[in-house]
Amino acid sequence: MDLLKILAIVGSGALLFIVVELIRRGRLKEKYSLLWILSGGVLLIFSSSRDVLEYVSRLLGIFYPPSLLFLVAFLFLLLITLHFSVVISGLSEKNKHLAQEMALLRQQMQETIQKATNKLDVNG
């Protein structure tokens, strides 16, 4: 076994382990972990079996099989960051709605209090 292979297996194995551990401890939501688990899994498969790596490389016309690992890792990172952008956009939209609702509620509350106080003043 060459060094690169060992490094690749240890690396992708560690990634998978960390992701699963984060989910187990409740620090990462399952919803956001799917792409991470998938990328860890695919990388682990490619790094542990030279045959699979070489087969897929030949299929894609990649001359140097280990560079397939980098390609896969890069594509997954791209997907994950895109996923984050989508999530952040959703969050900022929800954040805006919350702020607006809060302002509307506060205004309504103050108006209600005002009316009640006025009524008290009139009645005595």
Next chain:
Amino acid sequence: MKVLVIVPAYNEEKSLPGVIQDLRESIPLADILVVNDGSKDATSRVARETAVSVLDLPFNLGIGGAVQSGYLYALRNNYDIAVQFDGDGQHVGKEIIKLLHPLEAGAADMVIGSRFLIPSAYNTPVFRSVGIWIFSFVLSRVMGTSVTDSTSGFRAANRSVIEFFARNYPDDYPEVESLVLLHKVKKRMLEVPVTMRGRTGGKSSITPLRSLYYMTKVLIAVLIDLMKKVR
């Protein structure tokens, strides 16, 4: 007709009392709503002292989010017409009536007060007027009607547009982008000539230096809006 005047204000403690007094005198039957967009100064207190309704946003949302809050308020409190009126004092209260006429006659769904329909002495910085000209050109082409003052924040909307803006209001460059969105849902827009003042306080968010950058971003935003799904 129940009319609401939405006054978005960010750090406008100095100009706000004058703006509200102007509104009270020129359109006494309308209700006034100040949307304090997370100001760091006494905007909220100053507004409350004049006994108008105030929406205090918990943090700064930007002009788009602030104005949309106003439309949400208009929607839930059953206003027939909502007028957008800047808190910095550049809009003139007695001009509002010009915006209301076409709405009341049913001639348009939204009426925009334009500075440029009749040539006037209104002084715009050169950079900005070039930008405004380009927007006008692009928007006129896109929408098939002439738009002379797409960055004007002085507008009045009827109930159908209030409902639409409460759901969809752009965040980034709302004056220009909202026109594109309204065009996509086939709302009728109309420009009427109005006069505006120079600013009485505060600072414009658009400096000459940022104009070119601003323009490019707005044009890209408009292109994206054209592709967007709206309901």
